[in-house]
Amino acid sequence: MKFSYILLDADNTLMDFNMAEEYALEMTLRSYGLPYDEEIHRVYHGINAELWERLNRGEVKKEHLLIERFRHFYQEMNWKPKEDYVKINQRYLESLSDCSALLEGAFDFCREMSEKCDLYIITNGVASTQRKRFSRSEIRPYIKDIFISEEIGYQKPEQEFFSFVFEHIPDFQKEKALIIGDTLSSDIEGANRVGVKSCWFNPKNLKNNTEIVCDFIVSNFSQIKEIIK
Secondary structure: OOOOEEEEOOEOOOEOHHHHHHHHHHHHHHHOOOOOOHHHHHHHHHHHHHHHHHHHOOOOOHHHHHHHHHHHHHHHHOOOOOOOHHHHHHHHHHHHOOOOOEOOOHHHHHHHHOOOOEEEEEEOOOHHHHHHHHHHOOOHHHOOEEEEHHHHOOOOOOHHHHHHHHHOOOOOOHHHEEEEEOOHHHHHHHHHHHOOEEEEEOOOOOOOOOOOOOOEEEOOHHHHHHHHO
16 A cells, blocks of 8 residues: 555644643643652643543533633642632743654654655644644655644534645645544544545554444554555
8 A cells, every 4th residue: 555645633643742741731831840750740640631621522621621621630739729720821832842752763764764755744733833833854855744723613523634735735636645543532543534545653662442433553663664565
């Protein structure tokens, strides 16, 4: 099977978002004189992940998510905020944008595959944060373009998001495209909705307990290369 257009999710598909999240949360809490450890990160991560899943299902808006995640987190930790949650979130995003660490194998994958096909980023992340992270990333020269939901006005898995992306890729052909991502509810569900082949990047070998259909399931970049070739 030959693919010419590779549409890649950003966080935890190419970029190590877990590392970025840990760094940003620690920097934010330390700046307010608050403690940080693995258990505190676990609490925040659970709250944040659940809100992002609700966002993917269309149950909440991103503006709500960005504020409510810290409100819920502070309440769970029984802390009183020293600033409003908008400013706390902004401080967190500023720290997050400083971390552009890649997952193992991501750089070599992008460098090699960019010689064979066109690579694009599709992400639901915050635009200012994602732009800054990618501007600093060593994979940026290999990426044709970056599509961010906040700038488009729609998000994965909405069909309107993907329609915008397809319209802005020169000579795009759906039958030659592959969407790759780590999140079933946004990346793979979105691919299903628009009739594009999908590849679930699943390095932890999680079970798919949903009705979402994956054309391919991989645990590393070498397997993705074989699919593309």
